Amino acid sequence: xxxxxxxxxxxxxxxxxxxxxxxxxxxxxxxxxxxxxxxxxxxxxxxxxxxxxxxxxxxxxxxxxxxxxxxxxxxxxxxxxxxxxxxxxxxxxxxxxxxxxxxxxxxxxxxxxx
Amino acid sequence: xxxxxxxxxxxxxxxxxxxxxxxxxxxxxxxxxxxxxxxxxxxxxxxxxxxxxxxxxxxxxxxxxxxxxxxxxxxxxxxxxxxxxxxxxxxxxxxxxxxxxxxxxxxxxxxxx
Numbered sequence: 001x002x003x004x005x006x007x008x009x010x011x012x013x014x015x016x017x018x019x020x021x022x023x024x025x026x027x028x029x030x031x032x033x034x035x036x037x038x039x040x041x042x043x044x045x046x047x048x049x050x051x052x053x054x055x056x057x058x059x060x061x062x063x064x065x066x067x068x069x070x071x072x073x074x075x076x077x078x079x080x081x082x083x084x085x086x087x088x089x090x091x092x093x094x095x096x097x098x099x100x101x102x103x104x105x106x107x108x109x110x111x112x113x114x
Numbered sequence: 115x116x117x118x119x120x121x122x123x124x125x126x127x128x129x130x131x132x133x134x135x136x137x138x139x140x141x142x143x144x145x146x147x148x149x150x151x152x153x154x155x156x157x158x159x160x161x162x163x164x165x166x167x168x169x170x171x172x173x174x175x176x177x178x179x180x181x182x183x184x185x186x187x188x189x190x191x192x193x194x195x196x197x198x199x200x201x202x203x204x205x206x207x208x209x210x211x212x213x214x215x216x217x218x219x220x221x222x223x224x225x226x227x
Binding site: 033035043044045047050052091095097099101102104105106107 | 147154155156157158159162172173202204206211212213214215216217218220221
């Protein structure tokens, strides 16, 4: 069965530290899509990135980077030089080509202290 | 651009009453979804619609109904609210199902008392 695990419930770091949020997924499909969303304290859900299962290239967007490794079924998210504005709950999610829904991890609450 | 608009933003509802949460998108996306978010449980799918005129049940559909009369609107109805339906409700839409990212409304905070 499909599943997304975000083992870190809460992470707290001091500003400017690097931080990695872990995401491990389970799926039987060969074609699937992985997502990261950010939910700041204001409550809206903001899309960050999408990866399909055939594209294992790592991606960098400014201070954000994502490491997709099919061998370990992981799609980890790293924030470099964290800032207070990065404080939010971050969700990893999975969709399969054969399925109609996003499977969500429970989320990781990231606290960046000034 | 408006994207997805949900109304109301918050509501307190007496148990046993009915209520419709509204959701409108202006992106002409085929697929729309309703999720509820509860603390510690992440987001759970209530109902979905892959295209206008069709709907389907998600993970937690009991006590909720939806309709999709046109592409833009996807209302969620609680026929007889119960306190366990206290939650934050998010409407979302996506193009080409979930091969592409879903865009979310700002959420509706519902309290059933």
